Amino acid sequence: MNFYLAAVMLGLGFIALGFGIFISMRIFNIPDITTDGSYTLGGVVTAVILIKFHSVPMAMAASVLAGIVAGSLTGFIHTKLRVNALLAGILVMTALYSVNLSLMGRSNIPLINVPVIYDWFAFITDAVMRQLTILILITLTLLLLLSWILKTDFGIAIRATGNSETMVRAMGVDTSKMKIIGLGISNGLVAMSGSLISQYQGFADINMGIGIIILGLGSVMIGETVTTVLKVESIFGRLVGVIVGTIIFRLILAFVLSLGIDPNYLKLITAAIVLTVVCIPTLRKARN
Amino acid sequence: MIELNTISKTFNAGTPQQVRALRDINLTIADQEFVIVVGANGSGKSTLLNVIAGVAMPSSGTILLDGMDVTHWEDYRKSRWIARIFQDPFMGTASELSILDNFRLAAIRTHKKGLSIGIDSKFKTKVQERIAMLGLGLEDKLEQRMGTLSGGQRQALTLIMAVMDDAKIILLDEPSAALDPRTAALIMAKANEIIREFGLTGILITHHLKDAALYGNRILLMREGSVVHDIKADEKRKMTVGDLQNWFV
Numbered sequence: 001m002n003f004y005l006a007a008v009m010l011g012l013g014f015i016a017l018g019f020g021i022f023i024s025m026r027i028f029n030i031p032d033i034t035t036d037g038s039y040t041l042g043g044v045v046t047a048v049i050l051i052k053f054h055s056v057p058m059a060m061a062a063s064v065l066a067g068i069v070a071g072s073l074t075g076f077i078h079t080k081l082r083v084n085a086l087l088a089g090i091l092v093m094t095a096l097y098s099v100n101l102s103l104m105g106r107s108n109i110p111l112i113n114v115p116v117i118y119d120w121f122a123f124i125t126d127a128v129m130r131q132l133t134i135l136i137l138i139t140l141t142l143l144l145l146l147s148w149i150l151k152t153d154f155g156i157a158i159r160a161t162g163n164s165e166t167m168v169r170a171m172g173v174d175t176s177k178m179k180i181i182g183l184g185i186s187n188g189l190v191a192m193s194g195s196l197i198s199q200y201q202g203f204a205d206i207n208m209g210i211g212i213i214i215l216g217l218g219s220v221m222i223g224e225t226v227t228t229v230l231k232v233e234s235i236f237g238r239l240v241g242v243i244v245g246t247i248i249f250r251l252i253l254a255f256v257l258s259l260g261i262d263p264n265y266l267k268l269i270t271a272a273i274v275l276t277v278v279c280i281p282t283l284r285k286a287r288n
Numbered sequence: 289m290i291e292l293n294t295i296s297k298t299f300n301a302g303t304p305q306q307v308r309a310l311r312d313i314n315l316t317i318a319d320q321e322f323v324i325v326v327g328a329n330g331s332g333k334s335t336l337l338n339v340i341a342g343v344a345m346p347s348s349g350t351i352l353l354d355g356m357d358v359t360h361w362e363d364y365r366k367s368r369w370i371a372r373i374f375q376d377p378f379m380g381t382a383s384e385l386s387i388l389d390n391f392r393l394a395a396i397r398t399h400k401k402g403l404s405i406g407i408d409s410k411f412k413t414k415v416q417e418r419i420a421m422l423g424l425g426l427e428d429k430l431e432q433r434m435g436t437l438s439g440g441q442r443q444a445l446t447l448i449m450a451v452m453d454d455a456k457i458i459l460l461d462e463p464s465a466a467l468d469p470r471t472a473a474l475i476m477a478k479a480n481e482i483i484r485e486f487g488l489t490g491i492l493i494t495h496h497l498k499d500a501a502l503y504g505n506r507i508l509l510m511r512e513g514s515v516v517h518d519i520k521a522d523e524k525r526k527m528t529v530g531d532l533q534n535w536f537v
Contacts, residue, residue, distance in 0.1 A: 151407075153404060160382040166379045167380055172365075172398060173393075174364050
């Protein structure tokens with residue numbers, strides 16, 4: 001398979017992750033580290049259920065649900081027990097490591113001879129086309145669903161919560177509840193990404209989530225750079241930006257790897273790219 | 289009607305930093321009364337407003353709104369009755385959201401924020417009409433981000449937002465303190481107009497004795513957590529800025 005096409009496919013698998021980070025980081029302004037654990041959780045739950053029950057819908061639903069529970073727990077610890085958001089996320093992420101390990105019973109589960117979501121649409125005979133179609137369909141569904149939710153009255157309340165807490169409480173919104181629900185949705189999406197990627201790679205691994213938050217953040221920020229340049233402000237446009245950002249990020253990583261750089265440096269390169277993107281606004285200001 | 293019965297609020301109780309911000313306040317505010325609260329810094333004015341709004345919980349005493357005990361209700365629950373205008377013009381609005389989104393939230397302040405899209409052409413027209421009443425030329429900028437507006441513009445919009453949904457009470461904590469004199473006068477006049485027109489019960493904290501003399505039909509002076517003067521209707525009307533100044537010497 002074409003090297004860059006593979007990168008795009010992997011990128012499509014990571015779009016749910018990008019959306020999840022967009023919600024926690026951009027809408028709620030909470031750097032939610034739970035992500036690293038809930039992404040793995042999604043992969044792990046998927047693998048365990050696929051091995052045991054051979055049911056893709058069940059595996060995917062359970063993964064998303066598990067992610068929602070993990071995210072809500074972080075939200076609960078943050079809002080009700082009044083623990084710093086960053087620390088609340090780290091606590092849940094750390095606890096999830098043990099949960100994931102005990103669910104799997106070992107550190108890695110290969111997905112061989114089990115059905116995966118990419119077996120659907122069997123009428124498309126070309127495997128790559130089939131995977132691509134399925135991933136694009138999932139991406140479009142998520143895009144439409146999220147942009148609709150964020151435009152509803154509930155969505156406006158969610159967006160205002162991360163922006164002006166005093167105002168939104170004066171408007172009758174229970175901000176704690178909003179944060180718990182919001183982090184739940186965010187981590188549900190992240191877990192979905194973990195599920196999609198583990199099925200794509202053909203295994204779930206206890207370490208698959210390490211540094212994943214940076215990957216998501218990088219996607220969101222590259223997308224924002226694009227939307228800022230194009231002066232896009234609508235919610236739909238910003239979500240499309242996340243999709244574009246995720247794909248661009250994957251292509252950059254693929255390009256870097258194609259230069260023959262040792263894959264062991266992948267995380268280092270990822271961090272460097274994200275740092276660069278994060279610094280773009282500062283550098284721009286300094287130049288003006 | 290707002291009833292405060294022996295309301296006290298002590299910060300840092302039992303420590304050397306203990307502050308008794310409110311001391312056994314008994315206060316009944318009738319419907320459509322417009323109460324002006326004056327007092328030196330640290331006299332407990334803001335704490336009084338915060339306790340009524342549900343931002344701060346009283347240490348003792350009870351609060352009744354229309355006869356219902358709401359002493360320990362948090363601010364978002366009390367928003368059923370209460371609309372609030374803040375000293376900082378940026379606090380009453382969400383800067384990253386469009387003007388329209390801000391107004392949508394205000395329009396459903398007392399309602400559930402459900403999974404349906406409430407912004408349609410009918411709603412837009414309604415918001416446009418309301419904003420046009422301000423005469424600031426903002427009615428054609430509904431899609432613009434709130435953050436692109438000035439403090440005065442945002443404070444003016446906050447006033448209109450307060451009456452987008454049913455409100456009985458409006459709490460104003462120095463709403464014009466951060467504004468230039470001309471805009472401040474405009475905001476105060478608009479606030480007064482809205483309170484009259486919508487038959488609201490209003491509580492206004494202000495340091496401007498001119499405003500205190502000009503507006504309202506009742507005035508309270510607070511000192512060290514207590515209400516030391518309480519002047520109503522006819523007597524209030526006779527009071528001049530000079531009379532009020534004498535309270536502070």
